[in-house]
Amino acid sequence: MKCKEARKLISPYIDNELNQGEKALVKKHVFGCSKCHYHYLMIKKTVFLVRSTRGSVSIIYSSTQLN
Numbered sequence: 001m002k003c004k005e006a007r008k009l010i011s012p013y014i015d016n017e018l019n020q021g022e023k024a025l026v027k028k029h030v031f032g033c034s035k036c037h038y039h040y041l042m043i044k045k046t047v048f049l050v051r052s053t054r055g056s057v058s059i060i061y062s063s064t065q066l067n
């Protein structure tokens, strides 16, 4: 698998949208290629941040309502 192909599949890989065969290929490439591994970590971090930001926004909103 080429870097270009692997990177296109990293996002669906994180979202668990790939089949077993594709997942295995992406995993093999990402963990064997430092550039793609970095890319993978960045996307993972971004997805996590977006999700946690959404979560804390609602926490701020509900605590504002309480005060």
Ligand SMILES: [Zn+2]
Pocket (backbone or CB within 6 Å): 002, 003, 004, 006, 029, 033, 034, 035, 036
């Ligand atoms: Zn690569």
